[in-house]
Structures are given as structure tokens and as C-alpha cells.
Amino acid sequence: xxxxxxxxxxxxxxxxxxxxxxxxxxxxxxxxxxxxxxxxxxxxxxxxxxxxxxxxxxxxxxxxxxxxxxxxxxxxxxxxxxxxxxxxxxxxxxxxxxxxxxxxxxxxxxxxxxxxxxxxxxxxxxxxxxxxxxxxxxxxxxxxxxxx
Amino acid sequence: xxxxxxxxxxxxxxxxxxxxxxxxxxxxxxxxxxxxxxxxxxxxxxxxxxxxxxxxxxxxxxxxxxxxxxxxxxxxxxxxxxxxxxxxxxxxxxxxxxxxxxxxxxxxxxxxxxxxxxxxxxxxxxxxxxxxxxxxxxxxxxxxxxxxxxxxxxxxxxxxxxxxxxxxxxxxxxxxxxxxxxxxxxxxxxxxxxxxxxxxxxxxxxxxxxxxxxxxxxxxxxxxxxxxxxxxxxxxxxxxxxxxxxxxxxxxxxxxxxxxxxxxxxxxxxxxxxxxxxxxxxxxxxxxxxxxxxxxxxxxxxxxxxxxxxxxxxxxxxxxxxxxxxxxxxxxxxxxxxxxxxxxxxxxxxxxxxxxxxxxxxxxxxxxxxxxxxxxxxxxxxxxxxxxxxxxxxxxxxxxxxxxxxxxxxxxxxxxxxxxxxxxxxxxxxxxxxxxxxxxxxxxxxxxxxxxxxxxxxxxxxxxxxxxxxxxxxxxxxxxxxxxxxxxxxxxxxxxxxxxxxxxxxxxxxxxxxxxxxxxxxxxxxxxxxxxxxxxxxxxxxxxxxxxxxxxxxxxxxxxxxxxxxxxxxxxxxxxxxxxxxxxxxxxxxxxxxxxxxxxxxxxxxxxxxxxxxxxxxxxxxxxxx
Numbered sequence: 001x002x003x004x005x006x007x008x009x010x011x012x013x014x015x016x017x018x019x020x021x022x023x024x025x026x027x028x029x030x031x032x033x034x035x036x037x038x039x040x041x042x043x044x045x046x047x048x049x050x051x052x053x054x055x056x057x058x059x060x061x062x063x064x065x066x067x068x069x070x071x072x073x074x075x076x077x078x079x080x081x082x083x084x085x086x087x088x089x090x091x092x093x094x095x096x097x098x099x100x101x102x103x104x105x106x107x108x109x110x111x112x113x114x115x116x117x118x119x120x121x122x123x124x125x126x127x128x129x130x131x132x133x134x135x136x137x138x139x140x141x142x143x144x145x146x147x148x
Numbered sequence: 149x150x151x152x153x154x155x156x157x158x159x160x161x162x163x164x165x166x167x168x169x170x171x172x173x174x175x176x177x178x179x180x181x182x183x184x185x186x187x188x189x190x191x192x193x194x195x196x197x198x199x200x201x202x203x204x205x206x207x208x209x210x211x212x213x214x215x216x217x218x219x220x221x222x223x224x225x226x227x228x229x230x231x232x233x234x235x236x237x238x239x240x241x242x243x244x245x246x247x248x249x250x251x252x253x254x255x256x257x258x259x260x261x262x263x264x265x266x267x268x269x270x271x272x273x274x275x276x277x278x279x280x281x282x283x284x285x286x287x288x289x290x291x292x293x294x295x296x297x298x299x300x301x302x303x304x305x306x307x308x309x310x311x312x313x314x315x316x317x318x319x320x321x322x323x324x325x326x327x328x329x330x331x332x333x334x335x336x337x338x339x340x341x342x343x344x345x346x347x348x349x350x351x352x353x354x355x356x357x358x359x360x361x362x363x364x365x366x367x368x369x370x371x372x373x374x375x376x377x378x379x380x381x382x383x384x385x386x387x388x389x390x391x392x393x394x395x396x397x398x399x400x401x402x403x404x405x406x407x408x409x410x411x412x413x414x415x416x417x418x419x420x421x422x423x424x425x426x427x428x429x430x431x432x433x434x435x436x437x438x439x440x441x442x443x444x445x446x447x448x449x450x451x452x453x454x455x456x457x458x459x460x461x462x463x464x465x466x467x468x469x470x471x472x473x474x475x476x477x478x479x480x481x482x483x484x485x486x487x488x489x490x491x492x493x494x495x496x497x498x499x500x501x502x503x504x505x506x507x508x509x510x511x512x513x514x515x516x517x518x519x520x521x522x523x524x525x526x527x528x529x530x531x532x533x534x535x536x537x538x539x540x541x542x543x544x545x546x547x548x549x550x551x552x553x554x555x556x557x558x559x560x561x562x563x564x565x566x567x568x569x570x571x572x573x574x575x576x577x578x579x580x581x582x583x584x585x586x587x588x589x590x591x592x593x594x595x596x597x598x599x600x601x602x603x604x605x606x607x608x609x610x611x612x613x614x615x616x617x618x619x620x621x622x623x624x625x626x627x628x629x630x631x632x633x634x635x636x637x638x639x640x641x642x643x644x645x646x647x648x649x650x651x652x653x654x655x656x657x658x659x660x661x662x663x664x665x666x667x668x669x670x671x672x673x674x675x676x677x678x679x680x681x682x683x684x685x686x687x688x689x690x691x692x693x694x695x696x697x698x699x700x701x702x703x704x705x706x707x708x709x710x711x712x713x714x715x716x717x718x719x720x721x722x723x724x725x726x727x728x729x730x731x732x733x734x735x736x737x738x739x740x741x742x743x744x745x746x747x748x749x750x751x752x753x754x755x756x757x758x759x760x761x762x763x764x765x766x767x768x769x770x771x772x773x774x
Contacts, residue, residue, distance in 0.1 A: 024169040053413075060430045064438050104208065106201035111208040112405060122192070122208070128402065137180055143405070146208055 041135055048094060048132075049139060051085065056129060058082045089132075097131035097142045099124045108133075110141040117147035152314060152528045153275055153286040154520030156322070157264060157302065159218040160344045162186050163517035164271045166279065167525035172326065172518040177274040183513055184274075188266045189213040190254040198270040210238040212253050216345070217267075219370070220249045220260040221305070222298030229370065261301045265308035272309055286311040287524040289516050292318045292350040293366045314527045320350035321361045322519025323483045327507045330354050330361050335480035340465065340498055340506070343486035345373040347461055349468040351479070365472030367464050372457060374488035380453045381411035381445070385426060389441055395432055397441075403432050407441075414445055419490045422447045451493040458497050465501065482506035487513050505658045538563065541657045544621055544629065547584040547593035549574045550678035556621045559589065563623040570636075571617045573607065580605035581617055583633045585646065589664030591675040597660070604633045604642045612689065673726070680729045684721050687733060688714055691740055694747070701750045706743050713739050 062079060069075050097108050104111060104122050108131060117125050124144045131142025154165045154172070161183040165174045177184045179200055189202035190212045197205065206213045216237065223230050225243035234241050240252040250257040268288075276283050288311075290302050299316045306313035320339035324330050329337055333356035341348040351365035385407050386397050397403045410426050417424040428441040451458075469476060482498060484506045489495065498506050510518060539562045545555035548571065556567045573581060582603050588596030607615050616636040623629050632643035664671075691710060699707070717732040 028169055057427075057429045064430045064433065104205070106197060106204040110204040111206070113401060114208050128405070141204055 042137070044092060045134060045139055048089065048092060048134060051089070052130075052132060052140060055082070055085055055089075058085070059130065093135045094139075095133045097133060097138070099127050099131065099142045099144055101125075104144065104146045106141075108138060108141055109144045111146055112143045113145040114148050115145065119147040121147055123147045150285065150528075151279065151281060151283060152524035153272065153283050153311070154322075154517055154522070154524045155268065155271060155286050155288045155306075156319070156514075156517035156520055157218065157267065157288055157290070157305075158186055158343070158516075159216055159346055160186060161513070162267060162271060163514055164275050165514070165517040165521035166275065167521050167528075170525075172521040172525070174514050174517060175275050175278050177271070178277065184267070184271060185215075186218065186267050187213060187215045188217070188253070188263050194254065196266065198266055211240065214239055214251055214253055214258075214263050217251070217260050217263045220251065221264055222260070222294070222301030223249055224297075225249050259301075261305040262308060264302070264305035268305055268309035268311060272311060284310070284312055285314050285524075285528070287315045287317050287520045287527065288313055289317045289319045289322045289520050291348055291366075292320050292363045293348070293368075315523060317520055317523050318350070318361075318363055319348070319485070319516050320352055320363070320483070322516045322523065323485045324352055324354075324361065324481075324519070325522045326510055326515045326519035327481075327483060329481050329483070329507070332480075333359075336364075336474065336478055337481045337483060338465070338469075338479045338502075339483045339485060340461070340489065341368075341485035342461060342488040342494060343373050344375055344488070346370050347372040347464065347486075349461075349465050351468060351472050351474065365468045365474070367468030367471070369460070369464060372460060374486070376457050377415055377454050377488065377491070378408070378411050380457075381415055381450065382407055384445075384453055385411060385441070385443060388443055389431070393439055395434060395439060397432060400432055403428075406431060415450070415491075418445070418447045418450050419492060447492070454491075454493070458491075458493055461494070462497050462501055465498075476502050483515075484508040485512050485515055504655060538627065540565075540623065542587050542597075542660060543589055544599075544623075545586050545596075546571075546619060546631075547586060550682050551593045552675060552678055553586050553588070553591055553593045553596050556619070557623065561623075563627065564625045566620065566622045568618060568620040571619055572613045573610070573615050573617075574612055576612050577609040578612065578615075579607045579609055581607065581633065583619060583631060583642070583644075585629075585631050585644065588660050590667060591671045592678075595663075595667070595671070599629070599646045600631075600644050602631075602633075602642050602644045604635060604640065606638060606640050607635050608637055611693070677724060677726045677729075680726050680733065681721060684717055684729055684733045684736075687736055687740065688717065691736075694740075694744075698747055698751075701747050702743050703746060706739070706746065710736070710739050710743060 058079075059082075062082065065075065099109055101119075102124050104124055109124065110131075112128055115125070117123075119125055123146060125147050126145035127142055128145055129143035131138065132140050151166050154167075156163045156165075162185075163174060163183045164177075165172050167173075174182050176182055177199065181200070184199040185203045187199065187202040187206070189197045189205060189209060191197060191205065191209065202213060203215075206215070216233075219233050220230065220241070224247050225241075226247070230241070230249060242250050242252070242257065244250045244257075244259065248259065250259055251263065252258075253263070268286075272283055272286075286306055288302055288306050290299055294302070294316075302316050303313045319341065320337075321330070323339050323341070324337050329335075333354055335354050337352040337354065339348075339350045339352065341350070346368065347370075348368040349366065350363055353362045353364045355362060382404075390396055397407055406428050410428055414424045414426050423444060423446045426441065426443040426445060430438050431441040432439050466476075469479075479502055482502055482504070484495065484498065489508065489512045495506065495508065539560045540557055541559060543555045543559045544557040545553050548554040554569075556569055557565060571581070580603050582601055584593065584601040585599040586593055586596040587599050590596050604617065607617070618634045618636055620632050620634075621629065622631075629646040630643060631646070632641055634641035691714065695702070695707070713732070713736040717729070717736050720728045720732055723729075
């Protein structure tokens with residue numbers, strides 16, 4: 001009799017474990033779906049970061065453009081490709097972080113230099129590298145120079 | 149049951165993990181990243197920042213930003229290390245009344261344990277938010293060389309953060325746990341941990357009686373790390389630019405920033421590619437105009453640059469072995485920890501020293517936290533939940549037409565598992581098939597390991613491709629493979645049981661995987677050739693069948709043309725020129741299509757009302773040889 005009882009317990013335990021495993025699997029599937037959604041939302045993040053790296057260089061080229069070339073049609077044409085990239089990024093849900101003359105906020109900005117300036121201490125006086133937000137998440141903070 | 153958090157409290161970065169459904173899983177922080185910088189700061193507005201936000205404002209607030217606190221944890225102010233580190237740290241340090249260390253943040257002096265607690269508190273909160281449960285208990289890791297006072301300080305840090313510290317676990321032991329290496333008693337494990345700023349070697353002895361993991365050797369260098377690699381690449385870039393353009397970039401803050409980023413990027417890229425481009429347009433300018441930086445760095449050059457650091461680490465490993473009175477031969481397992489171990493030259497150097505592959509499949513930045521979570525799982529009584537299931541180390545399949553290895557169970561499939569596929573015969577009237585079971589990654593049957601073979605006979609004679617043979621692979625929870633073949637028409641079946649096939653040695657697995665990689669290109673070509681030959685065979689066969697069934701309806705002239713093309717194809721079919729086979733097959737296929745169209749036209753003219761008889765066979769799969 002006792003042996004039978006023991007067997008029943010064992011069976012119960014196996015059944016219980018099987019049910020748990022089944023539940024765990026279903027939960028996992030649900031989580032996996034949620035994760036997939038997130039993955040889809042941010043799947044392009046790596047790719048976008050790499051494009052931003054190239055875009056940085058275009059910004060630098062524009063910044064260093066000599067005055068006498070500013071009205072050059074050929075140069076204007078090339079710089080128009082920058083606008084194309086910006087438009088593309090916008091369509092992907094990428095936004096630029098606004099920073100000039102704003103108060104430094106480590107949630108969006110990364111300080112790389114601090115110098116004496118007429119501005120109030122802690123105010124961003126120069127944007128060294130643009131920062132970006134993708135679908136509400138900071139994918140790259142703006143690198144900035146702030147006033148001492 | 150309340151979860152116990154596994155925490156890797158690192159010098160530069162920390163990570164957290166938890167057991168979920170019996171598996172360790174890294175928990176992302178609030179910012180969405182899998183590691184958190186171990187940095188704490190107090191802003192001018194008295195706001196406390198922890199993690200990446202603290203790091204981002206470091207430059208504006210160096211005196212109130214505390215990094216590398218782990219270097220001070222549990223130390224006495226008079227320790228040699230503290231006196232050395234004091235010069236490197238940007239924040240203020242002083243001797244506490246009990247002889248320990250205190251650091252200044254804002255107006256207050258804090259013990260290192262309090263600062264560590266701030267990091268732990270953030271990790272705890274982020275974890276609670278992520279899993280939606282309150283967390284009160286944790287397993288925290290520390291280096292194997294930590295003494296009692298440092299371990300005690302780690303525990304106190306946890307308690308201040310509101311965590312009951314169930315255990316302060318050695319980092320190397322955690323790494324070994326993550327790989328499941330502590331299950332095999334009586335073996336020695338060496339853990340090679342090359343992080344961002346520190347290098348640690350530990351030797352573990354897994355004992356049976358009592359059931360413990362003892363640290364029997366420690367070594368390393370507290371100021372050797374991946375940052376040295378970055379610096380070396382940066383210096384090289386600056387030097388090359390100077391040679392080329394005569395301009396010193398090290399004086400230009402902005403350029404330096406870009407060089408630093410490019411150096412880090414190059415280092416990471418060289419882990420997977422053999423050469424990388426370092427391209428920084430408009431890096432600087434002089435009176436003659438803008439200057440661009442463009443360099444190529446090969447993996448070999450990079451390895452040469454960082455050789456001294458790798459050699460130094462290997463020397464430290466040798467010293468640690470020596471002081472533990474062990475030889476490299478005495479080490480059964482090696483584990484790689486820390487991001488820098490992704491560098492192929494490091495993996496190579498370790499392999500050369502020990503003559504075997506190290507464990508490196510788990511992300512080296514996360515492996516310690518994973519191990520801590522496993523320990524937490526064991527302590528939380530989730531041990532029953534931690535049902536460890538293994539995966540097949542290599543693919544399992546059978547040999548099919550043209551000596552091709554057709555995989556049924558791919559490598560890394562978690563078992564128990566069952567896979568079934570329908571195959572058929574390759575010849576007319578074939579009454580038996582041979583099932584040849586293979587293990588390995590190579591596409592050609594003969595290049596893989598043969599696990600066994602058996603015959604299934606008594607198949608009723610039928611045209612090729614008609615019989616349906618159901619081949620089923622079953623790997624049970626003990627890794628025993630059962631292969632069976634069943635003729636669906638007669639129900640006749642045969643099977644074979646193969647034991648111990650899954651558990652082949654790690655070296656053998658590694659060897660087979662490497663071979664597959666080396667031969668990938670030629671194997672692909674071989675397989676393509678066989679596929680082309682099979683396609684040619686099938687086309688000839690299908691034509692002959694059509695000719696037999698409906699030959700009288702096809703124009704003789706067309707039949708002659710097809711035969712000519714068949715003869716041409718037959719001439720090249722058994723040679724190895726794949727392009728020729730493909731082109732002749734294509735020629736033949738076109739002319740057959742013409743014949744087919746004519747046949748169809750004639751048939752529909754004769755019997756316009758009759759529906760097409762469905763002659764398509766239901767089976768999928770491939771034709772089995774013999």
C-alpha cells in the first residue's frame with residue numbers, strides 16, 4: 001500500500017514538473033515575442049551607428065569648407081547628399097540631440113572638454129560630435145564642450 | 149520563490165544575471181545595455197549618478213566622480229597599492245580612523261564599501277524593474293586574490309545596498325561554473341582574465357571530497373589591460389601621421405579624440421578581419437590646407453604592436469603555474485574571461501602554451517555574472533530547476549545520392565530531440581536502401597565520422613523516387629542516438645542504436661569543426677558538382693521515362709535532337725567541369741521543354757475534356773543511393 005502511495009507521489013511530481021516545464025516554455029515563447037518586437041525596433045541600431053560614423057566626417061568636411069567655396073554649385077551638390085542621409089535617418093526614427101546653449105545633461109550629453117567662457121557654468125558651448133536618439137533611446141550621446 | 153541576483157562587481161564594469169527557466173540570463177540595465185560602468189558621481193546639484201551617466205560627466209566633475217573603487221575596497225591606507233593608485237586617481241583619498249581608506253565625493257567622505265553599495269543599489273533597482281519582483285538576496289563575485297578584509301567589505305557593500313549576500317564567490321570559480329566545469333571532480337582549471345584595466349590568472353582545483361573548488365594559485369598584474377592595447381594603436385597612428393605629414397596630433401585635443409575612437413574601432417574590427425582601414429578625413433589642417441589621415445593596419449601589424457603585453461600575460465601565467473607547482477600539462481581546462489580575450493593573438497598564445505583549446509563560447513564580458521547567477525540558483529534551491537540540457541556538438545545525418553552528407557540534426561541542437569525526413573530510392577526497381585549514419589560538418593559523406601550503417605530491404609520494386617522511406621533520428625536525454633528507417637508501403641523497418649556518439653572529446657570536436665572551416669570552399673564546390681551531376685541524371689532519366697510512356701506522340705526529328713543533347717551531356721557528365729555540365733544540362737532541358745510542349749499540345753488536341761492526371765509524388769527529400 002505504502003509502495004503504491006510512493007509511486008503516486010512520484011507520478012504527481014513528474015506530472016508537476018512536466019506542467020512546469022510546459023508553462024516555462026510558453027512563458028519563454030511570450031517573452032521571446034516581446035524580445036523580437038524590441039529586436040525589430042532596434043535591429044538597425046548597429047547599422048545606423050556605423051552610418052553616423054561616416055556622417056560625422058561629412059559634417060567635419062562641411063565645417064572645414066573654405067569660405068570661397070561655399071557658393072560653389074559642385075560643392076553644394078555634394079553637400080546635398082548629406083541631406084539625403086539625414087532624411088533617410090529621419091525616416092528610420094533617428095533624431096538629433098539638441099545641445100548648443102543647453103544645460104549639460106549626462107542622460108544625453110558626454111562632456112569631453114571644459115573651458116572658461118562667458119556663458120554660465122555647465123552650459124554647452126560647443127558640439128563636438130552630434131548625438132542621436134533612435135525610437136526614444138539614446139544610441140549615441142552628443143560629445144560636447146561645456147563652460148566652466 | 150524570490151530570485152537571487154548574480155552580480156559581477158567589476159573594477160571598470162559590472163554585470164548582473166539571474167536564473168530563468170533553469171538558464172542563466174544577463175539582465176540589461178535601465179539604459180538598455182548589458183554591462184554598467186562601475187562609476188559613481190555627485191553633481192553640483194547634489195544629484196547622485198551611477199553608471200554611464202556618471203561616466204559621461206566625469207570630465208566636468210573629476211573630483212566628485214569615483215571610478216575604480218574596487219581597487220580601494222577593503223584596503224588599508226598604508227598598503228603599497230593604495231599609495232601607488234593614489235597618484236592615478238583624480239579624486240581625493242584619506243586615511244580613515246580605522247586605518248582604512250576614505251574617498252571624498254561632494255562634501256562627504258565615504259568608505260569604499262559605501263561607494264560600491266551605490267553601484268549595487270542601481271544594479272538591484274534595474275533588475276527589479278526588469279523582472280518586476282523585489283530582490284533581497286545576491287551572490288557577488290570578487291577576484292580570487294581578495295583577502296578576508298576585501299571580501300568582508302564586498303559583503304558589507306551588498307548589505308548597505310539592501311541585499312543579503314548569500315555568498316562572495318570567486319570570479320574564476322564563477323567563470324568555471326558558467327561553463328559547467330565544476331561537475332568533473334579532480335581536475336585543474338586555469339582562468340585567464342584579461343579585462344579593460346586588470347589581468348588576473350587563477351588556478352582552480354575541483355575537489356571531490358569535500359566537494360569544493362579551491363583556488364590553488366593566483367597571479368596577474370593590476371595595471372595591465374585592454375586599455376594598453378588601445379593606447380598602443382593610438383600611438384602608432386599618431387607616429388605614422390607624423391612620419392607622413394610632419395604634424396603631431398597628440399597636441400590637438402579634438403584630433404586625439406577622433407584618433408582614440410578610430411583606434412578602438414580598429415582593434416575590435418581586427419578580431420574578425422585580417423586588415424582594417426583607419427580613415428579620419430580632415431583630421432587637422434595647416435597653412436597648405438586640410439589634412440586627412442588614411443592608414444591600413446593588418447592583424448599581423450597589430451599583433452606585433454601588442455606583442456609585449458601578450459607575452460607579459462603568458463609569462464604571468466607561467467609564473468602562476470610554477471608557484472602552484474604545476475605544469476601546463478596538469479591543466480585540464482582553460483577558461484577565457486574579459487573582453488580583451490576576443491583578440492585572436494591572445495587565444496592563439498594561450499592555446500600554444502597549453503596545447504589545447506580554451507573555453508570561450510560564452511561572452512567573456514558576461515561569463516562571471518552568468519556563473520554568479522548559477523551559484524545563486526543552486527543556493528536558492530532552484531537547483532532542481534537548473535536542469536542542464538546538453539546540445540549536440542556536431543551535426544548528425546545520413547549519406548545520400550552522390551555521397552552527400554544530408555544533415556537531419558544540426559549541431560548545437562538541444563536534446564532529447566527527434567527529427568524525421570522522407571527519402572526515396574535512386575535506381576529503378578531498387579529493393580533495398582542502406583542507411584549510413586554520419587557525424588560532422590563536411591558536406592561530403594566520406595569526410596565525416598561514420599557512426600554506423602544498416603540495410604533496409606524488402607522494398608517492393610518500383611520506379612526510382614516512388615518508394616517512401618521514413619528515416620528518423622532520435623537522441624534521448626542520455627545522448628544515445630537511435631536511427632530507424634521505415635518503408636511506408638510495407639511498414640517494414642530497421643534501426644540502429646549508437647551509444648556514446650554525442651560525447652566525443654572536445655579536442656576531436658574542435659578538430660572536426662576546424663577542418664570543416666578550412667575545407668569550406670572546396671567542399672562547397674564538390675557539393676555543387678554533385679548536385680549538378682544529380683540534376684543531369686534526373687533530367688536524362690525523366691526524358692527516358694517520358695519517351696517510354698508517350699514516345700509515339702513525339703516527333704522523330706525532335707527525339708533525335710534530344711538524343712544528341714543527351715549524348716553530349718553524357719560525355720561531360722562524369723568529368724569534373726561543373727560549368728560544362730551545367731551548360732549541357734541547360735541545353736538538354738530546353739529541348740526537352742520543347743518536346744514537352746509539343747506532347748502537351750497533341751494530348752490536349754486528342755482528349756480536350758480529360759483532366760490531367762496528377763502524377764506528382766507526395767514525397768519530399770532526396771534520392772537514396774544503392
